[in-house]
Amino acid sequence: MTPPPLGRALAAAAVGGVLGSLARYGLTEWHAVGTGFPWTVFAINVVGSALLAALPAFAVVRRSPLLGVFLGTGVMGGFTTMSAASAETVTLFEHNRDLTAFCYVAGTLVAALVAVAVVDRWSTAAARADAEESGVDE
Template sequence: MTPAPPPRMVAAVALGGALGALLRWALGQLVPDGSGFPWTTFAINVSGSFALALLPALAAVRRSALLTVGLGTGVLGGYTTLSAYSEQARALLADGHAAMAAAYLLGTLVACLVAVALADRLSTAPERTSFDDADGDR
């Protein structure tokens, strides 16, 4: 059985998650998707994927498990949104926009993978290993 995480780690994830969700909500209010392709959610998920993959390149994050979980699981977990992504794809399908739904689903996947690959190139293998060893892979 895995021991419970320290309360400060739980608090970092909770606070970070609230901040990330608030940022996502604010962006949705500032730049609403409207009708058609859900560009705002697309941009949020791609930028969040890039930022998450960039964390190993940041020395301060590699040195602090608290920052790792607060920024990764917390902020970026709250910022990105699989639920909105899947709901928007479902709504596009329900509205008879199968081609747009497919483009949204596949386009988001490809764009997020490209963003991760680009961010990954900004860190070194030892940095990524150090990050993983500090529980940054959770």
């Protein structure tokens, strides 16, 4: 599969990134962050990981590299957030919530990996074969 032209790919990633970032911002504003367990960003990162893993299961995404860039790099890249997770971890440490901080870091990693494994398990063998043939993972 031929990659999209660079200018179009950059535009797709930028527009998708704006949409994903706005969705994340809206969710974090809706549920205020405190010094407890940062459930909102935790959920955003786990759900975002699952959605990103699910993209190759959709034939329309496999057929359109530009849609993959828009949804994957753009929307999901803007939606998920390592920087907010890191900042929240530092805040937890600053408030002497060391155990919560460690649980948050480990829990995010484990939950995101489990989410990806579940999505992979739910995808059909045919969808996985199509994704491999079309070079989605390259």
